[in-house]
Amino acid sequence: MPDGPPAASIERFRDWRFGLFVHWGLYALPARHEWVKNRERLTDEDYQPYFDHFEPDLYDPRKWARAAREAGMRYAVLTTKHHEGFCLWDSAVSDYTVAHTAWGAGKDLVQQFVEACREEGLGVGFYHSLIDWHHPEFPIDLMHPQRDDEEAIAKAAGRDVQVYADYLHAQTRELLTNYGQIDLMWFDFSYPGRNHEDGRDGHGKGRDDWRSAELMALVRELQPGILINDRLDIPGDFVTPEQYQPDGPMTRNGVPVLWEACQTLNGSWGYDRDNLDWKTPETLVKMLVDSVSKDGNLLLNVGPTGRGEFDPRALATLASIGEWTRLHERSFRGAGPAEFKAPTDTRYTQVGNRLYLHLFSWPMGHVHLPGLAGKVKYAQLLNDASEVKLLVHDSSAEAHNTSMGAAADGVLTLKLPIQKPNT
Ligand code: JFZ
Incomplete structure (x- = not known):
């Protein structure tokens, strides 16, 4: 050294x-x-x-x-x-x-x-x-x-x-x-x-x-x-x-x-x-x-x-x-960048196989994440560990999701509460 x-x-x-x-x-x-x-x-x-x-x-x-x-x-x-x-x-x-x-x-x-x-x-x-x-x-x-x-x-x-x-x-x-x-x-x-x-x-x-x-x-x-x-x-x-x-x-x-x-x-x-x-x-x-x-x-x-x-x-x-x-x-502690490109007004951080999505402005009920379809097993809000539903392009959800354009180009869509959590 x-x-x-x-x-x-x-x-x-x-x-x-x-x-x-x-x-x-x-x-x-x-x-x-x-x-x-x-x-x-x-x-x-x-x-x-x-x-x-x-x-x-x-x-x-x-x-x-x-x-x-x-x-x-x-x-x-x-x-x-x-x-x-x-x-x-x-x-x-x-x-x-x-x-x-x-x-x-x-x-x-x-x-x-x-x-x-x-x-x-x-x-x-x-x-x-x-x-x-x-x-x-x-x-x-x-x-x-x-x-x-x-x-x-x-x-x-x-x-x-x-x-x-x-x-x-x-x-x-x-x-x-x-x-x-x-x-x-x-x-x-x-x-x-x-x-x-x-x-x-x-x-x-x-x-x-x-x-x-x-x-x-x-x-x-x-x-x-x-x-x-x-x-x-x-x-x-x-x-x-x-x-x-x-x-x-x-x-x-x-x-x-x-x-x-x-x-x-x-x-x-x-x-x-x-x-x-x-x-x-x-x-x-x-x-x-x-x-x-x-x-x-x-x-x-x-x-x-x-x-x-x-x-x-x-x-x-x-x-x-x-x-x-x-x-x-x-x-953020011990975290670093992720391999995915974050959409406008968001940032990703990553620790091991956990990906953190930081939303700099609160979306209108859904957030669309290009390149993440099929890569995420489970999602939750970090402040209260409440589940966030993944809208994936599979057969059971097809009619629903197609109408919203989800799953196009490997896009993963998350369904968010309409109001931003307090912290
Ligand atoms: C310097 C100090 O002059 C300032 O008071 C403060 O301590 C800050 C942290 O550092 O300010 C600088 C130093 C370098 C540049 C700009 C401000 N620079 O290289 O552009």
């Missing part, structure tokens, strides 16, 4: 299918998107109040882990550091950490998170930002808050990204040494060779800046069972379509590849108080089913508040997803 992860890690990740993403940092205080420092061109000085007032007195990651578990999730990925540069653990190589805030002396929020996940039986992943808007040696480029500030750029001249890379490697080493077994490493992100719109060199950053191959080797050395994402500008173990559901199983160079879609609850990753763009639980369940039907996972994000809680809207959404997963878990 020289390059890749062990097969058991891959299998476990595929089985999980549904995970929690947590974006949490100082940006929870301004509460208007995790890119606020960049979007509003805030200087370090402008941003300082959030460090000074970081006081998540209600932080209790067991509540997060429990909410995730009840929603049907089986792993959780935490932002140990996002682009702002603030570290949720007491890093030995930085003063820009929770342990250096007035509130957080001696605290390690990552440690508590990891323990909570273990208690709830969740796999553990670390998101770690490659971009760092706070580190003094991180060269200013088009992704940097001060990207248009000539004075700031002049002052920052001579920054050495390799010094930053040393810091990145040192922090990665801490994270993968001090917290026991870590299942996923989620680096974010590379933007090689990207230029300004006006054609000026944007100083994109990629594998040479992060020393990605060396970093990946370090990760595997410290955590032989870990899976690494694909944002280091070199191929990783799984790919990460973002706020986008692909149109089928994903491939790399024509070969199927492990993948995980990540989605927000409301378009923002960090807590965004005034955002009203919430997805319905129904849409989110469809995203989960869609991912699994295409052999992928779904990593669904919550941005906790500055006090350290999931806000009521997030909790209500997770609870509502949980009502669905309680009754439909076996249609």
Whole structure:
């Protein structure tokens, strides 16, 4: 097993299918998107109040882990550091950490998170930002808050990204040494060779800046069972379509590849108080089913508040997803795509010889399934195990079915209740 992860890690990740993403940092205080420092061109000085007032007195990651578990999730990925540069653990190589805030002396929020996940039986992943808007040696480029500030750029001249890379490697080493077994490493992100719109060199950053191959080797050395994402500008173990559901199983160079879609609850990753763009639980369940039907996972994000809680809207959404997963878990956990082509507005998932049909809109009493005639022995609704009649083209039912056009082209017709079940 020289390059890749062990097969058991891959299998476990595929089985999980549904995970929690947590974006949490100082940006929870301004509460208007995790890119606020960049979007509003805030200087370090402008941003300082959030460090000074970081006081998540209600932080209790067991509540997060429990909410995730009840929603049907089986792993959780935490932002140990996002682009702002603030570290949720007491890093030995930085003063820009929770342990250096007035509130957080001696605290390690990552440690508590990891323990909570273990208690709830969740796999553990670390998101770690490659971009760092706070580190003094991180060269200013088009992704940097001060990207248009000539004075700031002049002052920052001579920054050495390799010094930053040393810091990145040192922090990665801490994270993968001090917290026991870590299942996923989620680096974010590379933007090689990207230029300004006006054609000026944007100083994109990629594998040479992060020393990605060396970093990946370090990760595997410290955590032989870990899976690494694909944002280091070199191929990783799984790919990460973002706020986008692909149109089928994903491939790399024509070969199927492990993948995980990540989605927000409301378009923002960090807590965004005034955002009203919430997805319905129904849409989110469809995203989960869609991912699994295409052999992928779904990593669904919550941005906790500055006090350290999931806000009521997030909790209500997770609870509502949980009502669905309680009754439909076996249609997605450990499930994968089916060999049949699903009709419009439906998805198939399959486990062994059981085929699950997910109806994204409720049909008018019957649903017609091309290619399934003669292949199904018995059908039932999953929520209550009530029988669903198969309308097959056999001699006893011929007159009846022919009049409805059933059994043409190998079509199997299912007779459904006229009303959609409640869950
Ligand atoms: C990144 C972050 O900037 C964002 O804040 C969040 O953490 C998200 C999960 O990841 O956003 C990206 C990264 C890469 C692309 C788009 C958004 N991309 O490659 O298109």
